[in-house]
Amino acid sequence: MASFSTVSAVTPTGEGRFAADIHPAWTIAGKPNGGYLLGLLGRAAASVTPHPDPIAASAHYLRAPDPGPASISVEVLRAGRGASQVRARLLQDEAPCIEALVTLSSLDSEATPFWAAGAPSPGTEDRDDCVRLPETNPAGRPVPIMGQVDLRIERSTLGFAQGKPSGTGELRGWLALADDEPFDPVSLLYAVDAFPPATFEIEMTGWVPTLELTVYVRALPAPGPLRILQRASLIDAQRVDEACWVWDSTGRVVAHGTQLAGIRLG
Amino acid sequence: MASFSTVSAVTPTGEGRFAADIHPAWTIAGKPNGGYLLGLLGRAAASVTPHPDPIAASAHYLRAPDPGPASISVEVLRAGRGASQVRARLLQDEAPCIEALVTLSSLDSEATPFWAAGAPSPGTEDRDDCVRLPETNPAGRPVPIMGQVDLRIERSTLGFAQGKPSGTGELRGWLALADDEPFDPVSLLYAVDAFPPATFEIEMTGWVPTLELTVYVRALPAPGPLRILQRASLIDAQRVDEACWVWDSTGRVVAHGTQLAGIRLG
Numbered sequence: 001m002a003s004f005s006t007v008s009a010v011t012p013t014g015e016g017r018f019a020a021d022i023h024p025a026w027t028i029a030g031k032p033n034g035g036y037l038l039g040l041l042g043r044a045a046a047s048v049t050p051h052p053d054p055i056a057a058s059a060h061y062l063r064a065p066d067p068g069p070a071s072i073s074v075e076v077l078r079a080g081r082g083a084s085q086v087r088a089r090l091l092q093d094e095a096p097c098i099e100a101l102v103t104l105s106s107l108d109s110e111a112t113p114f115w116a117a118g119a120p121s122p123g124t125e126d127r128d129d130c131v132r133l134p135e136t137n138p139a140g141r142p143v144p145i146m147g148q149v150d151l152r153i154e155r156s157t158l159g160f161a162q163g164k165p166s167g168t169g170e171l172r173g174w175l176a177l178a179d180d181e182p183f184d185p186v187s188l189l190y191a192v193d194a195f196p197p198a199t200f201e202i203e204m205t206g207w208v209p210t211l212e213l214t215v216y217v218r219a220l221p222a223p224g225p226l227r228i229l230q231r232a233s234l235i236d237a238q239r240v241d242e243a244c245w246v247w248d249s250t251g252r253v254v255a256h257g258t259q260l261a262g263i264r265l266g
Numbered sequence: 267m268a269s270f271s272t273v274s275a276v277t278p279t280g281e282g283r284f285a286a287d288i289h290p291a292w293t294i295a296g297k298p299n300g301g302y303l304l305g306l307l308g309r310a311a312a313s314v315t316p317h318p319d320p321i322a323a324s325a326h327y328l329r330a331p332d333p334g335p336a337s338i339s340v341e342v343l344r345a346g347r348g349a350s351q352v353r354a355r356l357l358q359d360e361a362p363c364i365e366a367l368v369t370l371s372s373l374d375s376e377a378t379p380f381w382a383a384g385a386p387s388p389g390t391e392d393r394d395d396c397v398r399l400p401e402t403n404p405a406g407r408p409v410p411i412m413g414q415v416d417l418r419i420e421r422s423t424l425g426f427a428q429g430k431p432s433g434t435g436e437l438r439g440w441l442a443l444a445d446d447e448p449f450d451p452v453s454l455l456y457a458v459d460a461f462p463p464a465t466f467e468i469e470m471t472g473w474v475p476t477l478e479l480t481v482y483v484r485a486l487p488a489p490g491p492l493r494i495l496q497r498a499s500l501i502d503a504q505r506v507d508e509a510c511w512v513w514d515s516t517g518r519v520v521a522h523g524t525q526l527a528g529i530r531l532g
Contacts, residue, residue, distance in 0.1 A: 055505070056478035056526045058324030060351050060367040062344040077365055078328040083477070085326050087353075087365065099343055099353065101326040101365055103477055103526075111503040114532025115468055118435045118499040169384045202381055211349070211369055212322035214480040216507050216526050218500055233384040234484060234519050237377040239321070241482050241522055243509075253500050256507055258524050260322045260369075260482050266380025 001148050001178035004187045008036065010044045016074050018044045020090070024067035025144040028137075031064045033145055034098075034210040034259075035193025041088035041100045042186045044072045049084035051104035053185040058214040059100035065092040077101075107185065107220045113252065122227045122247045123172030125154040130173050131161070137196065138163065139204055150176040150225075151194060160200040169202045169232035171195050176225040183221045183248070192244045192257030195230035199240055199263055202232060208240065208261045215257040224249030235265055267414050267444035270453045274302065276310045282340050284310045286356070290333035291410040294403075297330045299411055300364075300476040300525075301459025307354040307366045308452045310338045315350035317370035319451040324480045325366035331358040343367075373451065373486045379518065388493045388513045389438030391420040396439050397427070403462065404429065405470055416442040416491075417460060426466040435468045435498035437461050442491040449487045449514070458510045458523030461496035465506055465529055468498060474506065474527045481523040490515025501531055 007026055010018040026036045042054040070092045077085040083105040090098040130152035137143050138161050153173040159166040175194050177183065183191060192215045197208040227247040232240055240263045246255040273292055276284040292302045308320040336358045343351040349371040356364040396418035403409050404427050419439040425432040441460050443449065449457060458481045463474040493513040498506055506529045512521040 056326065058326070058367060058478065058480055060322065060324070060343075060369050062351055077326075077362055085328055085365070096343055099351070099367055101324060101367060101478075103326050108503055111532075113500060113502040115435065115465075115498070115501040117433075118464075118497055167383075169381065199381075212324065212367075212480070212482070214324055214478070214524060216478070216524075218502050218505070218507070231384055232381070233522060234379060235381040236379040236484050236519075237374055239484070241484070253502075256499060256524075258480060258482075258522075266377075 008039045018072040022067045029141045035190040039190045042189045045086040045088045045102040051084045053107045055105045056103040065097040127174045165201045171230040182223040185217045188255040198230040198232040211260045213259040219254045221248040221254040222250045274305045284338040286336045288333045295407040301456040305456045308455045311352040311354045311368040317350045319373045322369040331363040393440045431467045437496040448489040451483045454521040464496040464498040477526045479525040485520045487514040487520040488516045
């Protein structure tokens with residue numbers, strides 16, 4: 001298993017360009033995970049401003065790149081005192097695949113939440129009681145990325161694995177990187193898109209391609225595995241919007257994301 | 267009162283550029299409303315693709331423009347069969363103020379929701395029982411935009427107006443445009459940012475500047491006023507993330523947004 005820092009490494013090649021190598025195992029049925037790709041863009045963006053931490057990142061997915069070499073192009077839109085904004089694009093064979101906007105700042109390790117009553121409740125099952133997802137999903141599709149991370153689902157939201165979705169449109173569980181590599185604001189961009197579609201707990205389908213993904217990184221995560229809640233909001237016109245909440249090992253909300261994805265239902 | 271179509275009009279000036287005029291009354295304490303500005307960008311984006319409806323729009327706010335002339339620059343990133351993606355920027359005196367990414371498609375007026383159980387419940391008070399917000403807010407700041415639209419808040423979430431916030435971080439109510447102008451996908455980009463910060467129902471503060479706003483337009487709205495729920499999620503490190511849900515007059519969810527904003531609390 002390769003570490004997240006390794007698979008998300010970017011190498012500057014001059015004039016705001018970077019070389020990246022999309023890892024063949026960070027994929028679902030041949031398609032790279034969208035949050036992992038946003039992590040590549042976040043890492044490149046963070047390297048060109050004095051602000052190390054992406055706090056808001058919004059990506060629109062134009063076409064899915066293949067595993068292998070890709071290039072990233074970044075442009076600083078504004079470099080402020082407290083925050084910077086960067087445009088970042090991922091290209092493959094010069095074709096644009098993803099365009100993202102990233103606002104970066106410096107997260108304060110001493111900050112504490114002022115008010116957190118609006119966030120949902122995290123799951124309750126111990127990590128050891130949860131079920132680690134295998135490298136093949138219930139629809140029989142290969143999910144190599146599940147061999148690269150340790151993603152576990154609470155038994156109460158695992159109906160889809162037995163062909164009996166609960167109908168709640170919610171998945172709860174845990175995420176850890178290989179060798180317990182600590183999460184940081186860049187890998188949180190991946191974490192918010194790590195879970196399977198919460199629509200699996202409504203009805204099993206094939207690919208649910210992300211059209212847009214927005215991630216807010218709210219705090220520096222403490223070391224340890226993350227608790228994750230993935231929740232579907234609405235399926236309409238063959239699109240679904242989902243929210244994802246991420247808690248660190250101290251129980252603090254460290255990231256919150258939303259995505260709009262295509263789905264073959266309805 | 268000027269109609270939304272009038273204040274959000276954009277005039278092509280060639281080579282992907284547009285002239286816009288930011289209306290002085292669509293402001294809060296001198297600053298234009300961020301959703302209104304995203305509407306300007308959405309309108310320009312929709313005019314350069316065969317797809318008329320913004321379905322996902324993400325804006326990062328670099329600096330607040332003043333009312334008056336502004337220019338918009340758009341670039342089509344991908345023109346697909348079912349959807350197009352556009353980069354749109356708002357500039358004033360050539361300084362970039364907002365950059366946004368917009369995915370557009372053609373919303374089907376015949377579509378019906380397949381699954382909607384993940385959305386929260388709308389408010390319950392009749393529109394006539396709600397209280398229309400005036401052009402001065404409880405902190406004494408001028409809010410001219412409240413003279414341009416008809417925004418009403420349920421009495422149960424109006425504690426802030428009497429200096430007694432309920433602490434729930436939730437505002438529920440109604441929104442209509444002047445002369446009951448029907449909403450469309452472009453004006454829904456405004457609707458998702460129309461309400462005051464839901465943090466007013468936690469603690470009254472000054473300006474809560476939007477840093478990032480993402481809007482998903484989920485369906486073509488039926489004519490009539492919108493029901494809106496604005497909900498704070500988390501205040502941490504002097505930033506808040508909020509969600510906004512929008513229902514049309516038939517009770518269907520037509521838009522869902524999230525925003526990250528700065529706030530002087532904590």
